Amino acid sequence: MRTDKKDKHRYHRPSGNQRLLMSGNEAMGEAAVCAGCRFYAGYPITPQNELTAYMAKRMPPKRVFIQAESEVAAINMVFGAAAAGERAMTSSSSPGVSLKQEGISYLAGAELPAVIINVARGGPGLGNIASAQSDYFQSTRGGGHGDYYTPVLAPSSVQEAAELVFLSFDIADFYRTPVLILADAIVGQMMEPVNFDFKKKFTKKIPLKKWALGKGKKNNPNVVKSFFLEEGRLAIHNQHLLSKWEEIKKNEQRYCGYQTKDADFLIVAYGSQARIAQEAVDKLRKEKIKAGLFRPVSLWPYPVRALRQAAKEAGKVFVVEQSLGQMVEDVRLSLPGKKVLFLGKAGGGIPQAGQIIEWLKRNK
Numbered sequence: 001m002r003t004d005k006k007d008k009h010r011y012h013r014p015s016g017n018q019r020l021l022m023s024g025n026e027a028m029g030e031a032a033v034c035a036g037c038r039f040y041a042g043y044p045i046t047p048q049n050e051l052t053a054y055m056a057k058r059m060p061p062k063r064v065f066i067q068a069e070s071e072v073a074a075i076n077m078v079f080g081a082a083a084a085g086e087r088a089m090t091s092s093s094s095p096g097v098s099l100k101q102e103g104i105s106y107l108a109g110a111e112l113p114a115v116i117i118n119v120a121r122g123g124p125g126l127g128n129i130a131s132a133q134s135d136y137f138q139s140t141r142g143g144g145h146g147d148y149y150t151p152v153l154a155p156s157s158v159q160e161a162a163e164l165v166f167l168s169f170d171i172a173d174f175y176r177t178p179v180l181i182l183a184d185a186i187v188g189q190m191m192e193p194v195n196f197d198f199k200k201k202f203t204k205k206i207p208l209k210k211w212a213l214g215k216g217k218k219n220n221p222n223v224v225k226s227f228f229l230e231e232g233r234l235a236i237h238n239q240h241l242l243s244k245w246e247e248i249k250k251n252e253q254r255y256c257g258y259q260t261k262d263a264d265f266l267i268v269a270y271g272s273q274a275r276i277a278q279e280a281v282d283k284l285r286k287e288k289i290k291a292g293l294f295r296p297v298s299l300w301p302y303p304v305r306a307l308r309q310a311a312k313e314a315g316k317v318f319v320v321e322q323s324l325g326q327m328v329e330d331v332r333l334s335l336p337g338k339k340v341l342f343l344g345k346a347g348g349g350i351p352q353a354g355q356i357i358e359w360l361k362r363n364k
Contacts, residue, residue, distance in 0.1 A: 021261055031163070255298070
């Protein structure tokens with residue numbers, strides 16, 4: 001957290017090694033406050049309502065909370081707060097994030113830092129309120145119009161959800177980009193102990209926001225926009241965004257490996273599904289089957305090099321998702337020539353450890 005000394009009293013953080021029992025939604029809200037979030041705008045939708053409710057309680061009176069009239073209004077309010085140089089955040093769930101996509105594209109085009117949390121549910125359409133991972137394409141491929149990407153981080157626990165939200169504000173400010181947290185409904189709803197005494201994980205110095213509205217000179221005020229009509233100007237801007245994406249690719253890949261060094265069979269999963277897959281790995285190991293788990297934490301940039309290293313000795317790779325198959329395409333692109341199999345369930349279905357074990361044994 002980076003603030004002026006006179007502002008430090010504004011941001012509460014539980015002291016020492018104190019652990020609080022919180023849902024993932026609540027923990028992400030508290031982490032945002034700890035990170036210095038000064039503006040939150042959101043609109044209720046299950047299964048992330050606890051996050052909006054927590055921010056309503058936690059933000060006033062020193063910080064701004066707005067329950068907007070719609071998701072479209074919320075993301076555009078975040079645009080305004082970010083343009084003014086404030087740390088700003090919104091949250092929603094799958095169909096609500098769909099409504100925010102135009103605003104997210106504007107944020108990316110205007111190079112404005114913001115954090116957007118998606119506590120994903122089943123789709124398409126209104127779908128249901130059960131946990132799902134079918135927003136992977138929407139999240140990792142930009143989602144809105146134009147040439148852009150957003151960094152996407154996927155937590156698998158309540159503790160990690162809090163840590164990644166805290167980290168996201170620094171990534172957003174350093175690269176001047178919106179950052180998306182893709183947390184499935186299980187992570188958002190389950191309760192676990194959380195320690196908010198975060199270890200420093202972002203080592204780069206955050207630059208001052210000299211570009212923000214109100215920071216320019218009287219005779220040369222700052223302008224924040226994503227609209228370029230001069231011939232060739234948008235192409236130059238897009239090339240600048242591309243160079244920034246390449247820097248993010250180089251520096252911000254995150255992942256976790258479990259029992260991968262001698263794995264004959266590698267399971268790839270993210271979010272809550274990775275925890276279920278880890279249970280399957282442990283049970284397979286007890287049966288002398290050398291299984292391992294690779295969990296991407298950054299879904300974009302996807303940790304391609306790390307996955308290749310983890311899968312180097314594996315005969316086959318097994319991808320498990322709470323969808324009909326989305327991340328599996330990035331796994332196949334990352335591992336040309338490698339046998340990649342897929343197990344998925346949609347509409348709120350969750351592949352269980354026993355099913356993963358039976359499927360792996362049948363296909364090994």
